[in-house]
Amino acid sequence: LLNSVSIFGRSVEMRPLHRNRTKETVIATATCAPAAPCEDRRIAKSRRALRGALIELMEERGYDALTVNDLCERADTSRGTFYNHFRDKDGLLAVLEDEVMADLDALQGRMQSITLADMLAFRATGRPLPFLVELFDYLREQSDFLHAVLGPGGDVRFGPRLREAVCENLVQNILHEKYRDNPTVFVEYYVAFYAAAYLGIIAHWIERGCPESSETMARIAMRLLFIKPGESIELQVGRKSDEEKHQEQQVH
Numbered sequence: 001l002l003n004s005v006s007i008f009g010r011s012v013e014m015r016p017l018h019r020n021r022t023k024e025t026v027i028a029t030a031t032c033a034p035a036a037p038c039e040d041r042r043i044a045k046s047r048r049a050l051r052g053a054l055i056e057l058m059e060e061r062g063y064d065a066l067t068v069n070d071l072c073e074r075a076d077t078s079r080g081t082f083y084n085h086f087r088d089k090d091g092l093l094a095v096l097e098d099e100v101m102a103d104l105d106a107l108q109g110r111m112q113s114i115t116l117a118d119m120l121a122f123r124a125t126g127r128p129l130p131f132l133v134e135l136f137d138y139l140r141e142q143s144d145f146l147h148a149v150l151g152p153g154g155d156v157r158f159g160p161r162l163r164e165a166v167c168e169n170l171v172q173n174i175l176h177e178k179y180r181d182n183p184t185v186f187v188e189y190y191v192a193f194y195a196a197a198y199l200g201i202i203a204h205w206i207e208r209g210c211p212e213s214s215e216t217m218a219r220i221a222m223r224l225l226f227i228k229p230g231e232s233i234e235l236q237v238g239r240k241s242d243e244e245k246h247q248e249q250q251v252h
Contacts, residue, residue, distance in 0.1 A: 013051065049075035054092060055148045062153030063093070096150065097158055100142055104165050107135060108166035116174045119222055128218030135166070136214035139202060146206050159199060166202075174225075194225065 015121045053074035067091055072079050077211040110131045122129045139146065149158050171194045172180055198221065205217060212220070220224045 015164075045076070046081055048075050051096060051145070054089075054096070055144050058148040058153045059151065060153075062149060063089075063155060079099060093149075093155060096145060097155065097161070100145070101161060101165055103138060103142075104121075104162075107131070107138070108165075108169065110134070111169055111173060114170070114173050119174055119225070123222050123226065124218070128215045129222060131189035132221055133214045136205075136217045137208065140210050143206050143210050146202075148208065150203055159203070161200070163195050163199040167198035170198065171195050186193055197224070 053071045057063075057070055057074060059071075064088065068079065068082060071089060071092070072082050082092075082200060091185075114129070114131060119129060149155050150162075168191055171191045175187065175191075183191075200220060200231070201217075203222070205212065
């Protein structure tokens with residue numbers, strides 16, 4: 001069962017993260033009244049410090065090797081402060097991961113309105129799809145955490161969550177209605193193939209330090225969706241091929 005709790009002033013869901021975790025990993029502190037501004041600032045400072053410590057230690061040692069003592073020492077915070085909000089390190093990781101997923105869920109409404117015709121229209125003009133720009137903007141903001149959690153020392157279960165929440169939904173939305181509403185086995189493999197590919201794009205971009213702009217990444221993501229074997233793999237801007245014209249005629 002999932003329970004909603006308030007952690008550092010933010011409501012999150014509790015969920016088990018790692019295998020063989022049967023107990024809840026996050027505990028809530030009872031609050032009878034809103035925290036004072038000075039307390040809010042202290043909480044926010046502790047939160048930032050623990051988040052930064054977790055990221056650094058995952059990069060340096062790997063998640064499995066770090067301890068609560070390591071986190072508190074690196075964050076320059078007391079064990080009491082840590083245990084006021086989390087039962088263990090899994091609780092901290094769960095909160096940070098769930099916050100990213102909640103933020104991405106908030107973008108789902110805009111994703112639901114994207115159609116194949118929309119993508120073709122933007123691609124024909126060379127303009128990036130606004131939703132994709134916004135998505136890569138957010139991923140850039142979270143790139144330090146994502147680099148650590150998706151890396152070799154991170155949480156192997158987070159990648160599939162990201163793929164399902166973002167990549168699979170995006171591919172599903174641009175399918176023709178007859179495939180989206182009544183998928184065949186081939187369509188299931190089609191969605192799985194492109195969803196994994198899009199996760200690879202995100203992971204590769206983050207691993208390289210996000211050197212390309214969000215606009216460029218949005219154009220790359222759209223270009224890769226429609227590229228054909230043997231076709232030029234350059235990032236074309238504003239050039240409409242015969243195949244694209246044919247696709248637009250079919251859509252309309």
